[in-house]
Amino acid sequence: xxxxxxxxxxxxxxxxxxxxxxxxxxxxxxxxxxxxxxxxxxxxxxxxxxxxxxxxxxxxxxxxxxxxxxxxxxxxxxxxxxxxxxxxxxxxxxxxxxxxxxxxxxxxxxxxxxxxxxxxxxxxxxxxxxxxxxxxxxxxxxxxxxxxxxxxxxxxxxxxxxxxxxxxxxxxxxxxxxxxxxxxxxxxxxxxxxxxxxxxxxxxxxxxxxxxxxxxxxxxx
Amino acid sequence: xxxxxxxxxxxxxxxxxxxxxxxxxxxxxxxxxxxxxxxxxxxxxxxxxxxxxxxxxxxxxxxxxxxxxxxxxxxxxxxxxxxxxxxxxxxxxxxxxxxxxxxxxxxxxxxxxxxxxxxxxxxxxxxxxxxxxxxxxxxxxxxxxxxxxxxxxxxxxxxxxxxxxxxxxxxxxxxxxxxxxxxxxxxxxxxxxxxxxxxxxxxxxxxxxxxxxxxxxxxxxxxxxxxxxxxxxxxxxxxxxxxxxxxxxxxxxxxxxxxxxxxxxxxxxxxxxxxxxxxxxxxxxxxxxxxxxxxxxxxxxxxxxxxxxxxxxxxxxxxxxxxxxxxxxxxxxxxxxxxxxxxxxxxxxxxxx
Numbered sequence: 001x002x003x004x005x006x007x008x009x010x011x012x013x014x015x016x017x018x019x020x021x022x023x024x025x026x027x028x029x030x031x032x033x034x035x036x037x038x039x040x041x042x043x044x045x046x047x048x049x050x051x052x053x054x055x056x057x058x059x060x061x062x063x064x065x066x067x068x069x070x071x072x073x074x075x076x077x078x079x080x081x082x083x084x085x086x087x088x089x090x091x092x093x094x095x096x097x098x099x100x101x102x103x104x105x106x107x108x109x110x111x112x113x114x115x116x117x118x119x120x121x122x123x124x125x126x127x128x129x130x131x132x133x134x135x136x137x138x139x140x141x142x143x144x145x146x147x148x149x150x151x152x153x154x155x156x157x158x159x160x161x162x163x164x165x166x167x168x169x170x171x172x173x174x175x176x177x178x179x180x181x182x183x184x185x186x187x188x189x190x191x192x193x194x195x196x197x198x199x200x201x202x203x204x205x206x207x208x209x210x211x212x213x214x215x216x217x218x219x220x221x
Numbered sequence: 222x223x224x225x226x227x228x229x230x231x232x233x234x235x236x237x238x239x240x241x242x243x244x245x246x247x248x249x250x251x252x253x254x255x256x257x258x259x260x261x262x263x264x265x266x267x268x269x270x271x272x273x274x275x276x277x278x279x280x281x282x283x284x285x286x287x288x289x290x291x292x293x294x295x296x297x298x299x300x301x302x303x304x305x306x307x308x309x310x311x312x313x314x315x316x317x318x319x320x321x322x323x324x325x326x327x328x329x330x331x332x333x334x335x336x337x338x339x340x341x342x343x344x345x346x347x348x349x350x351x352x353x354x355x356x357x358x359x360x361x362x363x364x365x366x367x368x369x370x371x372x373x374x375x376x377x378x379x380x381x382x383x384x385x386x387x388x389x390x391x392x393x394x395x396x397x398x399x400x401x402x403x404x405x406x407x408x409x410x411x412x413x414x415x416x417x418x419x420x421x422x423x424x425x426x427x428x429x430x431x432x433x434x435x436x437x438x439x440x441x442x443x444x445x446x447x448x449x450x451x452x453x454x455x456x457x458x459x460x461x462x463x464x465x466x467x468x469x470x471x472x473x474x475x476x477x478x479x480x481x482x483x484x485x486x487x488x489x490x491x492x493x494x495x496x497x498x499x500x501x502x503x504x505x506x507x508x509x510x511x512x513x514x515x516x517x518x519x520x521x522x523x524x525x526x527x528x529x530x531x532x533x534x535x536x537x538x539x540x541x542x543x544x545x546x547x548x549x550x551x552x553x554x555x556x557x558x559x560x561x562x563x564x565x566x567x568x569x570x571x572x573x574x
Contacts, residue, residue: 014259015229015398047253047336047396130227130400132236133263164227164400 012126014100040066043077044099087114102150129179231256237369254326282310292416298324312351316431320379329554337554338392343531365399459502468497485562512539
């Protein structure tokens with residue numbers, strides 16, 4: 001997987017795995033891009049945040065742009081002032097983790113005119129066919145349209161992140177290929193990558209193109 | 222696409238409620254249970270059900286009272302401070318013998334507290350939950366699958382005994398994602414001749430009320446209700462035993478604490494320490510018998526809780542103080558670690574190694 005645009009926006013249905021994909025994609029892209037930043041624009045759920053992975057980011061030299069109130073006593077839906085650097089500083093390569101559904105995508109609105117005029121971005125829809133409200137192409141594309149309407153940008157690709165959590169098997173991933181294909185066909189968007197738990201990567205790397213191995217980012221319970 | 226889907230605990234509650242025939246949901250957003258309402262808001266309009274975001278928790282619980290009076294399955298959900306607001310309504314539901322499911326996805330308290338997980342509403346849930354003599358059935362899930370299963374069970378129990386039932390979860394249970402299967406065959410329907418469904422000029426009016434100004438009449442009603450509670454205590458106790466057969470130390474824990482405890486037990490077993498777990502699934506009725514039995518078998522019971530020690534009182538009563546009952550806890554939104562529980566096990570086993 002090469003040729004990433006300057007901005008990669010990750011949007012999708014609530015709980016589709018955007019933050020997990022954002023964190024793991026950052027680990028992957030850091031090898032190719034020096035000025036890599038991850039921006040957490042999630043104003044929907046304060047329970048799971050990109051900031052939970054701050055230690056891993058620091059170790060890898062990945063900068064995190066997120067609300068300075070994240071994980072504090074005033075964790076209200078706030079956006080970081082720093083987010084304007086995403087469009088003003090053209091030297092940055094950025095992964096932008098957007099909140100779930102149309103509600104989350106509203107947060108993007110302020111940046112959309114600049115993103116459009118620069119036109120060096122991909123907006124990827126993270127999809128998981130094992131989520132209860134997006135089990136098929138039709139329901140997934142409905143969420144897709146809602147997000148596009150909310151933020152004013154059109155998707156340019158898909159990330160197939162279909163999984164059932166820690167219990168996911170290689171067969172679960174293989175079974176999701178048909179679903180992802182239907183979403184791709186109905187929307188006309190390419191499947192830019194498919195994500196799998198790291199321990200399934202070797203088993204699947206010859207069977208699926210553009211496979212991204214993932215380490216689950218979870219709360220330490 | 223598959224038999225198992227990936228759900229948040231909160232979503233599992235909502236979908237299971239719909240599967241159980243609940244077509245009415247009233248709520249008000251509060252972290253960490255907001256997904257219940259958000260999910261209902263998306264699903265209910267599609268299936269001809271009613272989702273209504275009330276102006277407050279007080280309004281929502283009274284809407285529940287209204288629908289419950291008509292004999293329809295109805296649910297509300299909230300988190301700790303919101304449940305306190307609902308407590309008047311809970312008492313009215315109990316005083317009117319109305320079935321309903323109330324979900325509490327607990328967060329740290331008291332007061333506004335925090336948004337992280339807690340089990341500090343144990344007293345509130347099991348010792349009343351409002352004014353007057355009454356009980357609620359209280360169910361404590363320990364996985365996303367159980368969030369769903371006990372939601373269905375909760376509706377059945379509420380209908381069967383005509384009483385409010387509470388699903389007592391916590392922030393981790395609500396937020397965590399696990400694969401679940403939601404294949405339920407809903408068959409049991411309870412006849413509700415008391416429901417206010419219109420007389421059709423064929424019967425006397427049904428009256429649903431909790432107001433009884435004649436004290437002897439009220440006393441009779443409360444005593445009759447407590448006879449029903451006895452039947453619940455006899456028939457509906459649920460618990461899980463884990464490695465208790467040869468246990469010399471017993472851990473008492475429910476919900477997320479039981480999951481942490483299991484990790485610690487597995488580790489302790491590797492070290493040769495004989496320790497087991499009793500996990501209450503019904504917090505009321507409390508599983509008295511297994512703890513009474515354990516008290517004749519083990520040398521210590523450790524109550525692992527996300528509170529300053531609330532269930533521990535019921536454990537002491539059930540074990541009749543035959544063995545020491547000690548507390549291993551965190552509170553305020555913190556979760557005990559397996560290491561902390563292991564340390565408590567080691568201590569009970571005769572000192573830290």
